[in-house]
Amino acid sequence: MKQLNTLPIEEFLNRARIAAKSNQKTVVLDIKEAVSLADSLAIAMTRLAGELDSTITNAQPATSSLQVKMDGGNF
Secondary structure: OOOOOOHHHHHHHHHHHHHHHOOOOOOOOOHHHHHHHHHHHHHHHHHHHHHHHHHHHHOOOOOOOOOOOOOOOOO
């Protein structure tokens, strides 16, 4: 599997952090940065969803049974 390029995500997070600290109202991205960020996020989310699916598929069902006995006590 190809290595994930997280640099656009990191750059966006840094810009957002700096904007928040300096009380800016907006964070501006040019179209190239926005497309790179969208691509990185899409690939990351797709990989996470694939990992979750494989984890769920490969999960072993619980073979042990659980028994609960209820006792009303003495009134």
